[in-house]
Amino acid sequence: xxxxxxxxxxxxxxxxxxxxxxxxxxxxxxxxxxxxxxxxxxxxxxxxxxxxxxxxxxxxxxxxxxxxxxxxxxxxxxxxxxxxxxxxxxxxxxxxxxxxxxxxxxxxxxxxxxxxxxxxxxxxxxxxxxxxxxxxxxxxxxxxxxxxxxxxxxxxxxxxxxxxxxxxxxxxxxxxxxxxxxxxxxxxxxxxxxxxxxxxxxxxxxxxxxxxxxxxxxxxxxxxxxxxxxxxxxxxxxxxxxxxxxxxxxxxxxxxxxxxxxxxxxxxxxxxxxxxxxxxxxxxxxxxxxxxxxxxxxxxxxxxxxxxxxxxxxxxxxxxxxxxxxxxxxxxxxxxxxxxxxxxxxxxxxxxxxxxxxxxxxxxxxxxxxxxxxxxxxxxxxxxxxxxxxxxxxxxxxxxxxxxxxxxxxxxxxxxxxxxxxxxxxxxxxxxxxxxxxxxxxxxxxxxxxxxxxxxxxxxxxxxxxxxxxxxxxxxxxxxxxxxxxxxxxxxxxxxxxxxxxxxxxxxxxxxxxxxxxxxxxxxxxxxxxxxxxxxxxxxxxxxxxxxxxxxxxxxxxxxxxxxxxxxxxxxxxxxxxxxxxxxxxxxxxxxxxxxxxxxxxxxxxxxxxxxxxxxxxxxxxxxxxxxxxxxxxxxxxxxxxxxxxxxxxxxxxxxxxxxxxxxxxxxxxxxxxxxxxxxxxxxxxxxxxxxxxxxxxxxxxxxxxxxxxxxxxxxxxxxxxxxxxxxxxxxxxxxxxxxxxxxxxxxxxxxxxxxxxxxxxxxxxxxxxxxxxxxxxxxxxxxxxxxxxxxxxxxxxxxxxxxxxxxxxxxxxxxxxxxxxxxxxx
Amino acid sequence: xxxxxxxxxxxxxxxxxxxxxxxxxxxxxxxxxxxxxxxxxxxxxxxxxxxxxxxxxxxxxxxxxxxxxxxxxxxxxxxxxxxxxxxxxxxxxxxxxxxxxxxxxxxxxxxxxxxxxxxxxxxxxxxxxxxxxxxxxxxxxxxxxxxxx
Numbered sequence: 001x002x003x004x005x006x007x008x009x010x011x012x013x014x015x016x017x018x019x020x021x022x023x024x025x026x027x028x029x030x031x032x033x034x035x036x037x038x039x040x041x042x043x044x045x046x047x048x049x050x051x052x053x054x055x056x057x058x059x060x061x062x063x064x065x066x067x068x069x070x071x072x073x074x075x076x077x078x079x080x081x082x083x084x085x086x087x088x089x090x091x092x093x094x095x096x097x098x099x100x101x102x103x104x105x106x107x108x109x110x111x112x113x114x115x116x117x118x119x120x121x122x123x124x125x126x127x128x129x130x131x132x133x134x135x136x137x138x139x140x141x142x143x144x145x146x147x148x149x150x151x152x153x154x155x156x157x158x159x160x161x162x163x164x165x166x167x168x169x170x171x172x173x174x175x176x177x178x179x180x181x182x183x184x185x186x187x188x189x190x191x192x193x194x195x196x197x198x199x200x201x202x203x204x205x206x207x208x209x210x211x212x213x214x215x216x217x218x219x220x221x222x223x224x225x226x227x228x229x230x231x232x233x234x235x236x237x238x239x240x241x242x243x244x245x246x247x248x249x250x251x252x253x254x255x256x257x258x259x260x261x262x263x264x265x266x267x268x269x270x271x272x273x274x275x276x277x278x279x280x281x282x283x284x285x286x287x288x289x290x291x292x293x294x295x296x297x298x299x300x301x302x303x304x305x306x307x308x309x310x311x312x313x314x315x316x317x318x319x320x321x322x323x324x325x326x327x328x329x330x331x332x333x334x335x336x337x338x339x340x341x342x343x344x345x346x347x348x349x350x351x352x353x354x355x356x357x358x359x360x361x362x363x364x365x366x367x368x369x370x371x372x373x374x375x376x377x378x379x380x381x382x383x384x385x386x387x388x389x390x391x392x393x394x395x396x397x398x399x400x401x402x403x404x405x406x407x408x409x410x411x412x413x414x415x416x417x418x419x420x421x422x423x424x425x426x427x428x429x430x431x432x433x434x435x436x437x438x439x440x441x442x443x444x445x446x447x448x449x450x451x452x453x454x455x456x457x458x459x460x461x462x463x464x465x466x467x468x469x470x471x472x473x474x475x476x477x478x479x480x481x482x483x484x485x486x487x488x489x490x491x492x493x494x495x496x497x498x499x500x501x502x503x504x505x506x507x508x509x510x511x512x513x514x515x516x517x518x519x520x521x522x523x524x525x526x527x528x529x530x531x532x533x534x535x536x537x538x539x540x541x542x543x544x545x546x547x548x549x550x551x552x553x554x555x556x557x558x559x560x561x562x563x564x565x566x567x568x569x570x571x572x573x574x575x576x577x578x579x580x581x582x583x584x585x586x587x588x589x590x591x592x593x594x595x596x597x598x599x600x601x602x603x604x605x606x607x608x609x610x611x612x613x614x615x616x617x618x619x620x621x622x623x624x625x626x627x628x629x630x631x632x633x634x635x636x637x638x639x640x641x642x643x644x645x646x647x648x649x650x651x652x653x654x655x656x657x658x659x660x661x662x663x664x665x666x667x668x669x670x671x672x673x674x675x676x677x678x679x680x681x682x683x684x685x686x687x688x689x690x691x692x693x694x695x696x697x698x699x700x701x702x703x704x705x706x707x708x709x710x711x712x713x714x715x716x717x718x719x720x721x722x723x724x725x726x727x728x729x730x731x732x733x734x735x736x737x738x739x740x741x742x743x744x745x746x747x748x749x750x751x752x753x754x755x756x757x758x759x760x761x762x763x764x765x766x767x768x769x770x771x772x773x774x775x776x777x778x779x780x781x782x783x784x785x786x787x788x789x790x791x792x793x794x795x796x797x798x799x800x801x802x803x804x805x806x807x808x809x810x811x812x813x814x815x816x817x818x819x820x821x822x823x824x825x826x827x
Numbered sequence: 828x829x830x831x832x833x834x835x836x837x838x839x840x841x842x843x844x845x846x847x848x849x850x851x852x853x854x855x856x857x858x859x860x861x862x863x864x865x866x867x868x869x870x871x872x873x874x875x876x877x878x879x880x881x882x883x884x885x886x887x888x889x890x891x892x893x894x895x896x897x898x899x900x901x902x903x904x905x906x907x908x909x910x911x912x913x914x915x916x917x918x919x920x921x922x923x924x925x926x927x928x929x930x931x932x933x934x935x936x937x938x939x940x941x942x943x944x945x946x947x948x949x950x951x952x953x954x955x956x957x958x959x960x961x962x963x964x965x966x967x968x969x970x971x972x973x974x975x976x
Contacts, residue, residue, distance in 0.1 A: 104954075107932075107961030110969055131962065132877060139955045148953065161951075166944055488946055677944040 003375035009411050011383040014327050022331040026388055028079055034341045035121040037088035041096040043069040045134045059223035059541045059558050066293045066544055070230030075241040082332045084238040084261045085285045087340035094120050094343040097295045098138040099540060100175045104345040106135055117349050118794055144174040146535045159528035167488055169525040170470040173532035176295040179467055181302040181449040182548030183460020184283050191271040192228045195547050199224040206556055217556025223543035231289035232270045239265035276321050279311040280329050284336050293544040296340050298452025300360035302459045305378040312377050330384045338392040354794035356392040362449040365398025365428045370446055372403045386415045391789045396450040400428035401748050413743040416760050421782045421789055424759035427751040430716045431456050437718035440566055453666045453787020454723040454757050455570055461550045463559045466570030469525045474575040474678050476517035477582055487679040495520050502599035507587040526653050533656040536560050567659030570722045571650055574667045574674055577628050577692035581683035583638045585625035601682055608680045608687045622684030629697025629708045639715060647719040664722025665695040666787040672798035690802045693786040694725030699805045705814040713753035725787040729761045729808040742811050759784040765819050768804040838867055857925040858888055862899055862908045864967055869906055878963050880904050884956050887916035891923050918952035933964045
């Protein structure tokens with residue numbers, strides 16, 4: 001039965017012009033400057049210093065800490081948003097989580113407000129409090145330092161050193177787990193009070209078991225109640241504050257708005273949601289609560305068009321809601337979700353500059369029965385995304401080319417063309433296959449949502465710690481080329497001492513050497529992740545988040561202890577395309593064509609292809625060796641071999657929560673930072689050139705769009721359970737209708753070939769060069785980086801260059817357009 | 828009175844040296860200058876001294892060529908500089924040369940991540956101690972008096 005009752009799915013009659021509230025809130029969101037909020041850091045520190053009882057279980061200690069903060073969290077109303085609640089006390093706030101990397105801000109306390117790139121405001125009083133009271137408490141107590149204590153003087157210490165050198169892999173658990181999609185259905189139906197009652201009953205039952213396991217479960221259920229009670233208290237404070245503000249408001253309309261918000265907060269999230277508005281606000285307040293416990297990184301609200309649809313439908317049918325009001329409420333939610341940023345120290349700008357917090361929202365696709373799940377709310381959310389065109393939330397559109405209508409595909413395409421960047425497209429067939437391949441039931445897999453950049457999870461059932469490892473594939477390649485050493489780390493023997501490649505007789509032998517180094521490095525990364533996981537189990541359980549998952553309340557077990565139904569760990573990879581192309585170059589030119597001896601190639605790579613001979617070789621490698629992103633069989637084979645090998649290797653490891661490791665291919669901005677410090681590579685890449693992003697072919701390497709999409713698509717499905725980010729840049733066309741048609745057709749063909757995900761930038765080289773030169777002309781220009789959106793002006797110089805030089809295709813003829821920087825990008 | 832005068836003169840000289848390190852390409856003396864200046868400002872400036880109240884920290888600085896080996900120990904609200912290897916450092920910072928260390932800690936053209944990625948500076952130990960040290964060094968930079976040209 002169709003769930004589409006809209007006369008016009010593009011909802012073009014609804015514009016910012018006739019939605020003045022959204023227009024004003026959007027203006028404010030661009031006008032606001034980020035401010036660091038120390039509220040959470042202050043209260044969790046005070047709690048731990050003065051109130052904590054170390055004899056409590058880790059779950060109860062965490063719950064009491066979170067409750068203490070939520071009780072004291074200031075209820076603030078910064079503007080005329082219809083939803084109550086805010087992530088921080090600031091209008092656009094960067095909360096501090098001293099359990100992780102907040103202390104990296106220390107050197108900048110006096111300068112962060114005025115630094116040249118992406119300043120974040122911090123008052124002198126707050127800086128003093130951080131310096132003298134908060135940070136000193138955490139000197140030896142954050143996740144990284146507790147991990148160091150745990151593994152110093154053991155063999156695992158090497159894995160920590162590799163991580164801290166930053167050029168091999170990043171162990172992201174030092175900064176967060178987060179990266180999850182909660183299930184809000186039970187909260188909306190029962191209210192938090194209902195969930196608390198459920199936990200209370202189970203606590204009593206567990207306690208009566210009179211066993212260690214029963215006591216542990218009882219503690220967990222206790223912790224759930226304590227932490228959820230914190231959210232309820234916060235909502236009560238919001239209601240009280242709204243009543244107070246209504247009392248002092250002169251404007252009767254404003255007064256009524258505050259009274260309405262007070263009424264909503266008196267009902268939800270403590271009680272069940274009875275209206276669409278209550279449901280929307282309940283989800284938002286719970287998101288705020290989740291960020292009291294877990295850092296604001298990729299905490300993704302999930303399939304909101306599905307979760308909120310029953311409330312929308314009921315209100316529409318009852319005449320309590322109209323489309324305009326629904327758009328306004330969803331717009332308010334989008335802008336609330338964007339009310340926070342991450343604290344980024346100046347030192348990390350190069351790696352992560354310009355990134356948002358990447359809370360992902362997933363639209364469309366199929367339902368648990370495999371039927372079309374697109375509904376009116378899907379189109380309302382698409383319209384809001386199109387109208388607001390803001391960095392967060394990270395909106396993603398699922399598409400099942402057999403079940404979803406072509407109208408839906410065209411509409412999503414139209415939104416991408418209009419926003420120039422969002423949403424990203426996800427292929428239901430390939431992604432559901434990827435998740436069932438991980439042992440997820442078909443119904444659960446069909447209910448997948450996107451986390452953060454691109455990662456997949458069955459909504460509220462899958463705790464995937466999807467950014468556990470970010471591995472630089474160029475590191476094991478260099479180690480294979482240089483007998484276990486890397487030019488950047490000098491003479492230090494890092495990996496196993498493998499044979500000099502010049503002594504090898506076949507590409508197969510080199511492939512074995514490469515795998516030796518790769519496997520060794522992955523083992524180290526996994527080893528460290530396991531230790532950090534154990535630290536999280538002691539220090540950072542998540543009883544509050546656990547309440548929004550299927551599994552923990554049945555098992556009596558926290559998410560970090562393996563309470564979820566599915567418990568994987570994610571590992572993503574940087575420099576995939578560059579490494580494939582390097583292998584291609586070695587195989588073709590050294591072993592097949594025998595154009596160069598391996599020793600010659602190594603010599604030139606070491607010398608960064610210096611001199612006339614070096615440049616001659618470099619050009620040959622760059623232009624004549626097979627390239628990933630084309631139909632060349634050798635390139636396709638090497639790409640498949642890497643993907644297959646990584647899949648098998650990761651899947652042979654079980655993590656500390658009892659789940660498997662899942663490989664993925666998205667890079668955030670790491671491909672720029674790591675590319676900058678990596679030496680020359682055998683495919684003709686000079687030292688310092690940026691790596692390709694995600695699973696995208698190297699810029700300029702894939703001249704034909706169809707071949708490029710096919711080459712990527714054939715890697716998809718079972719072997720990439722963590723998904724990927726494929727970046728495609730199209731030049732805009734004047735005939736938008738024709739372009740939309742071709743755009744949608746190309747998506748369908750790519751998905752039918754197996755492609756899992758694709759995201760777009762609809763812009764020219766010329767425009768991006770101009771935006772780099774004149775940022776003031778493009779204050780709102782949004783671009784897709786590698787899985788997330790960013791404002792171009794906020795990106796570091798390297799990332800700007802990467803975006804500019806990405807291959808641009810002309811969709812009309814399917815050919816790449818040459819990049820001619822000497823002409824200012826003009827053809 | 829005489830002590831005040833000596834202290835003032837020593838301070839003035841150190842500020843000048845510190846300023847030279849920051850503004851010139853020659854930064855070989857940067858570490859020694861920074862530590863000496865820190866010690867003296869801890870003595871004369873109450874607000875700055877609050878940074879090390881109840882702070883226990885042991886820093887080992889080494890140059891890659893082995894020419895520089897300096898320890899900085901914070902204990903009982905005091906700072907001590909030791910020109911040799913110290914025991915049980917909280918963090919060891921090994922740097923290529925004075926300029927790379929300056930660039931790492933304090934330079935207006937600071938490039939902390941780049942320094943680490945290029946392995947110009949290698950650390951071993953608890954980085955939070957380094958962050959605190961970086962703050963104290965930057966505070967000095969911000970406190971620098973206007974010096975006569």
